[in-house]
Amino acid sequence: MAGTGLAWRSSSRPLLCRWDLDKTYLRSEFDTLRQLWRTAWERGEDKVAMPGVPEVVKALKTAADRHGAPIATYFVSASPPQIGKAIRDKLALDGVPYDGITFKNQLEHLKRGKFRNLREHVGFKLGELLRGRRLVSGAADELLFGDDWESDPLTYSLYADVVAGVLPAEGLGTLLRRIGVDPLVVPQLVALAAEVRPGGRVERIFINLARRSPPASLRVFGPRLAPTFNYFQTALVLGGMGHLDPPDVAAVGDALVRQHGYSGRRLANSLEDLVRRGLLTPHVARRVTSALRRAQLLVPADRPRALERLRDWGRDIRLRRRPASGVPALDYARIFEAFPNLARTRATEGKP
Amino acid sequence: MTGVPTIALDVTGGAASRPDLVKAAAQISTTTSIDCLLVGSEGPIQAVLDELEYNPEQLSVLACNGDAETPLAAGLRAVSTGRADAMVSAASAQACITACSRALALVPGVRKPALAAVFPRQTEYPGQDRFAMLLDVGASSRASAPELVQYALMGAVYARRVSKIAAPRIGLLAMGHDTVRHDDVLAAANTALAAHPGLTYVGEVEGHELVRGRVDVIVCEGVMGSVAAGLIDGLTSALVDVARAAGEQRLVWRVGMRLLSEGIERVQALTDYRHYGGAPILGFERVFITCRAGADAQALVNAIKLAAKAVRDGVADGIAAALRGPTGA
Numbered sequence: 001m002a003g004t005g006l007a008w009r010s011s012s013r014p015l016l017c018r019w020d021l022d023k024t025y026l027r028s029e030f031d032t033l034r035q036l037w038r039t040a041w042e043r044g045e046d047k048v049a050m051p052g053v054p055e056v057v058k059a060l061k062t063a064a065d066r067h068g069a070p071i072a073t074y075f076v077s078a079s080p081p082q083i084g085k086a087i088r089d090k091l092a093l094d095g096v097p098y099d100g101i102t103f104k105n106q107l108e109h110l111k112r113g114k115f116r117n118l119r120e121h122v123g124f125k126l127g128e129l130l131r132g133r134r135l136v137s138g139a140a141d142e143l144l145f146g147d148d149w150e151s152d153p154l155t156y157s158l159y160a161d162v163v164a165g166v167l168p169a170e171g172l173g174t175l176l177r178r179i180g181v182d183p184l185v186v187p188q189l190v191a192l193a194a195e196v197r198p199g200g201r202v203e204r205i206f207i208n209l210a211r212r213s214p215p216a217s218l219r220v221f222g223p224r225l226a227p228t229f230n231y232f233q234t235a236l237v238l239g240g241m242g243h244l245d246p247p248d249v250a251a252v253g254d255a256l257v258r259q260h261g262y263s264g265r266r267l268a269n270s271l272e273d274l275v276r277r278g279l280l281t282p283h284v285a286r287r288v289t290s291a292l293r294r295a296q297l298l299v300p301a302d303r304p305r306a307l308e309r310l311r312d313w314g315r316d317i318r319l320r321r322r323p324a325s326g327v328p329a330l331d332y333a334r335i336f337e338a339f340p341n342l343a344r345t346r347a348t349e350g351k352p
Numbered sequence: 353m354t355g356v357p358t359i360a361l362d363v364t365g366g367a368a369s370r371p372d373l374v375k376a377a378a379q380i381s382t383t384t385s386i387d388c389l390l391v392g393s394e395g396p397i398q399a400v401l402d403e404l405e406y407n408p409e410q411l412s413v414l415a416c417n418g419d420a421e422t423p424l425a426a427g428l429r430a431v432s433t434g435r436a437d438a439m440v441s442a443a444s445a446q447a448c449i450t451a452c453s454r455a456l457a458l459v460p461g462v463r464k465p466a467l468a469a470v471f472p473r474q475t476e477y478p479g480q481d482r483f484a485m486l487l488d489v490g491a492s493s494r495a496s497a498p499e500l501v502q503y504a505l506m507g508a509v510y511a512r513r514v515s516k517i518a519a520p521r522i523g524l525l526a527m528g529h530d531t532v533r534h535d536d537v538l539a540a541a542n543t544a545l546a547a548h549p550g551l552t553y554v555g556e557v558e559g560h561e562l563v564r565g566r567v568d569v570i571v572c573e574g575v576m577g578s579v580a581a582g583l584i585d586g587l588t589s590a591l592v593d594v595a596r597a598a599g600e601q602r603l604v605w606r607v608g609m610r611l612l613s614e615g616i617e618r619v620q621a622l623t624d625y626r627h628y629g630g631a632p633i634l635g636f637e638r639v640f641i642t643c644r645a646g647a648d649a650q651a652l653v654n655a656i657k658l659a660a661k662a663v664r665d666g667v668a669d670g671i672a673a674a675l676r677g678p679t680g681a
Contacts, residue, residue, distance in 0.1 A: 212382060216402035229408050263355065265387065266409040273408030276398040 009242030014070040014140040021077035023147040044089025051260040052231030054094035059248040075101040078121045123181035129159045130192035138197030144205045148213040160202035162193045166329035169194040180344030240284040246291035264298045357663040360427035360436035363392040371400045376652030378406035386660045389436045391427040428455035438639035438659040456636040461675035465635035466503045467491040469581040476565035489577035497540035505674045506634040507569035513665040523557030523567035629654030
């Protein structure tokens with residue numbers, strides 16, 4: 001599913017971008033109770049965005065507007081609505097355009113004594129994604145952005161399979177029970193899944209490797225999921241998919257250099273890593289590299305040697321042959337095997 | 353060198369691709385600010401990286417399948433053209449010296465490069481470096497008196513800049529303190545070293561004094577250094593083997609070994625080559641660190657750190673300054 005070029009995507013379907021907040025957009029630190037307490041009381045100006053992420057959100061909107069393509073941006077957060085003001089302030093400070101934001105009503109779970117639900121996010125996020133889907137046209141394409149801290153790869157994959165119509169509502173129910181989603185919530189989610197109109201698709205799931213998880217560990221989620229180590233890499237993949245133009249990608253790189261101490265060398269290394277991992281074709285890499293050089297973010301390089309050009313050509317051909325869509329449903333049994341902490345109960349025989 | 357040093361790493365170690373070398377680079381990328389340039393076959397390197405925690409911002413790959421150019425030669429080309437600041441390799445020392453001689457320029461004034469060996473020794477005072485340096489240990493077999501003096505200057509610069517020894521004490525490996533037993537080269541070197549104003553020369557050093565704390569840098573001809581370094585190495589592993597064999601033979605000895613195990617482990621930890629990782633080849637305009645063929649990921653990590661430190665501390669510049677005059681280094 002590597003992009004084949006930097007031409008603007010041919011699809012005229014609306015684009016829906018949905019972002020997780022903590023550890024995806026915000027550099028949230030709440031591994032200890034102390035940090036959690038501090039996070040709860042932070043003001044908008046105290047919150048710190050992941051390097052380059054505001055520029056990616058803005059670039060997606062700017063590029064879509066430039067090409068006259070409809071786009072909507074939503075944030076879904078498992079944080080309580082009580083910190084909503086600080087988050088809205090932060091997004092305003094960053095100048096990030098968005099169409100909506102939802103929070104998890106943790107207080108409600110506390111009132112009902114559902115303490116386990118405080119940390120169970122799959123049901124909450126899937127519900128919000130499915131509800132959000134009801135508001136857009138059936139043919140909308142989606143981009144999902146999460147991180148490797150909790151269950152974003154699983155939640156987003158379940159949702160993507162439902163939207164693609166390859167995971168039937170009943171199968172979803174079985175999986176949700178296995179994951180340990182509140183049994184009272186499962187029927188609601190199954191009903192929401194049954195309402196999803198056909199024709200849409202989740203084009204890509206971006207997982208920010210905030211924990212530096214080995215990329216191979218996420219291979220069970222299939223090629224639809226793109227693990228990226230920084231938001232320059234995310235921008236590059238988006239460029240390869242035709243959602244950003246080369247100057248947009250360069251703008252993200254520029255922000256990393258100017259605001260976060262990145263060097264041209266580190267941008268180049270990030271780009272090369274994507275090519276080696278097959279997430280970007282050498283053709284796209286060359287075009288972006290030219291834009292980065294024009295922006296004086298990279299130093300001019302020697303012309304690649306004949307052997308390197310031949311290797312890149314072969315890689316381009318291989319990556320272009322990969323199917324860009326029509327991904328079959330994931331093997332969730334394998335996913336639970338690879339991530340035992342994601343499943344709370346054993347699989348029922350003969351069921352997914 | 354400005355900013356963060358980039359260290360080229362031959363991930364083949366002179367033979368087949370070695371995952372532990374890639375692991376070392378991955379560890380460096382997540383725990384330090386050092387950039388690594390991995391030289392070897394791209395596919396196998398990425399296959400190993402995919403299974404590890406790594407920071408791609410600090411890692412780049414110089415694809416080299418070894419058909420047209422060895423990874424060692426390709427890495428040194430990257431160093432000589434400025435793409436990397438130094439190189440680390442676990443290929444054989446002789447292969448490293450030959451490749452360096454072809455690819456890198458000598459520091460102006462240096463007659464011959466010297467291969468150093470770092471080995472554990474007794475310490476005489478608190479805070480003394482636990483390791484001493486012996487050079488040359490085989491870059492060339494013979495050396496003239498002026499060359500031995502240059503080895504001393506290069507070793508002193510390294511000890512001063514990397515090991516942070518303010519006035520490293522220099523010794524000349526010899527058969528004894530009696531100058532009558534010296535050949536012409538040793539006699540001339542002894543006189544020249546004693547007269548050199550930029551060196552703290554303590555005189556001749558006999559074999560048994562190598563592992564004492566009297567000197568920080570010992571200079572000798574390559575043949576003698578190679579034998580001495582091999583002997584120190586061999587003795588260490590032989591002692592471990594003997595102790596293990598003894599433990600297997602008699603129950604009483606096994607119990608004794610068990611009682612001593614904590615102390616033995618401490619000695620092993622103190623003398624573990626993995627702590628220093630590798631040894632430099634001195635005399636070239638760029639830093640090159642050789643590692644043992646069997647060096648594991650931890651040794652490699654320390655060798656990469658050592659290379660970065662040598663770059664930051666300007667070892668090559670220090671050598672050039674030392675050769676220019678007594679106050680230069």
